[in-house]
Structure formats: structure tokens, C-alpha cells
Amino acid sequence: MGILNFFKKKVKNEQNEDGNNNINTVEVNNETEMISNKENFPILIQETAFSRKYEEESAFFEYIDFKVAGTSHYQKDIKKAIKIENEDSFFFDEKYDGMTNKEILESTFDEPIFIYHNALFSNCDLRLEENNEYDPKAIAVYVNDCKVGHVPRKNFKEGKKYIYDLLKSDIRHPISASLYGGKYKINRDDTSIETGETDYKIECQIVIKTDK
Incomplete structure (x- = not known):
């Protein structure tokens, strides 16, 4: 394997790892957001004079x-x-x-x-x-x-x-x-x-x- 192909493969692997990390981060963020939304109840949606x-x-x-x-x-x-x-x-x-x-x-x-x-x-x-x-x-x-x-x-x-x-x-x-x-x-x-x-x-x- 030439040195150029070696670095190309290395960069590709790192990109894949970053992509997986991003997916995991999104999943964690979604879970956190869901938990956060649950914790925000009750939500005041209307207020009248009485x-x-x-x-x-x-x-x-x-x-x-x-x-x-x-x-x-x-x-x-x-x-x-x-x-x-x-x-x-x-x-x-x-x-x-x-x-x-x-x-x-x-x-x-x-x-x-x-x-x-x-x-x-x-x-x-x-x-x-x-x-x-x-x-x-x-x-x-x-x-x-x-x-x-x-x-x-x-x-x-x-x-x-x-x-x-x-x-x-x-x-x-x-x-x-x-x-x-x-x-x-x-x-x-x-x-x-x-x-x-x-x-x-x-x-x-x-x-x-x-x-x-």
C-alpha cells in the first residue's frame, strides 16, 4: 500500500469515527431533550382574568x-x-x-x-x-x-x-x-x-x- 493510500484510508476511518460520534451525540441530545421536555410539565398555555x-x-x-x-x-x-x-x-x-x-x-x-x-x-x-x-x-x-x-x-x-x-x-x-x-x-x-x-x-x- 502506498503512503498516499495509507493516509487516505486513515482520514476515511477518522471521518467514519467522527460520523459515528456525531450520531451518538445526536442520540444523546435527543434523549436529553425528551427528558428535559418531560421535566418542563406543567406548561402554562392560557391565562384569563379568572x-x-x-x-x-x-x-x-x-x-x-x-x-x-x-x-x-x-x-x-x-x-x-x-x-x-x-x-x-x-x-x-x-x-x-x-x-x-x-x-x-x-x-x-x-x-x-x-x-x-x-x-x-x-x-x-x-x-x-x-x-x-x-x-x-x-x-x-x-x-x-x-x-x-x-x-x-x-x-x-x-x-x-x-x-x-x-x-x-x-x-x-x-x-x-x-x-x-x-x-x-x-x-x-x-x-x-x-x-x-x-x-x-x-x-x-x-x-x-x-x-x-
Whole structure:
């Protein structure tokens, strides 16, 4: 074999090796990209004045959040719903974030620790209230079969109409209710715990799932 043919063969072999390496690199990059894409879920694809819609790997999820209106008028009913929850489920077992008075003194300052902060009720539903004298399109919020307020009108006009149209068409989606406020403990001077109480408030979230 002449020296020229030797170098030609050597260059060809090196090119083949580079080509194989490039193929391997592309395969690795594709795999990395696929993994990366999976890790990027959920992807926010739409946001309105009252909702956010995300794409997940196998479905689309739209989330509608709102604060229940009129809860100050239904404090007795909310406390009744809490009592039912305490008797029938474990969602309200942990009080004051599971912290003792000593732990509150050691780890917090001037920050109210509520008895049932952000606790989830196990049963929540919405009901049309067409005989409501103030709003014929009113939507009442019920927790554990206790009326605790309404879907708000103020600053939520589009969202309320969207929910009303769903209910009017007898279309229902999962809804959750979270509890805020109520009795609390607070460390104000690093020596003792004070107690107090505010009105209970409730926030709701409707989840609308659409399969791909």
C-alpha cells in the first residue's frame, strides 16, 4: 500500500469515527431533550382574568380560584362544617401546624399560627340559587352540606358567569375548599403565647380536566 493510500484510508476511518460520534451525540441530545421536555410539565398555555390552563403530559388542566364571598354572615355554618369535618375525616387532625406553644415561641415572632390554616374540607359543592332576591344568578357554596357563602360577583364577573353557565348546563367538575382564619396563637414578646380569633374565610378551586 502506498503512503498516499495509507493516509487516505486513515482520514476515511477518522471521518467514519467522527460520523459515528456525531450520531451518538445526536442520540444523546435527543434523549436529553425528551427528558428535559418531560421535566418542563406543567406548561402554562392560557391565562384569563379568572383561570389558568396548563398542559400536562396526558391532559390539560384548567384551574379556577376564588375567595368565597359573604363568609362573615355564615360563621356559625362554617363552624358547623368544621365540626362535621373533625368527626368524619383526618383533614383537620393537625392543629396550629402541629406546633406546641414552646415551638411557636422558638420559631415564630409576631406571626399568627391559625388552628386550621389552609386545611382542606373533604366535601364541597356549588348550587344555583335562582330564588335569591338579590341575584337570580347567585351561586351558593356548600361545605359538608352547610351553606358558607357565595361565588363572588365583585372582581369576578367573568368567572362567575363561566361557572354559572357550567352549572346551568348541569356540567360539574371537582371543587375543593380551603379554610383560613379562625382561632390563632401568636408570639409577640418571646415570653408568652397570646390567643385570638378572626372570622373564618374559605377559598375554592375548580379543576377542569380535558384529555388529549
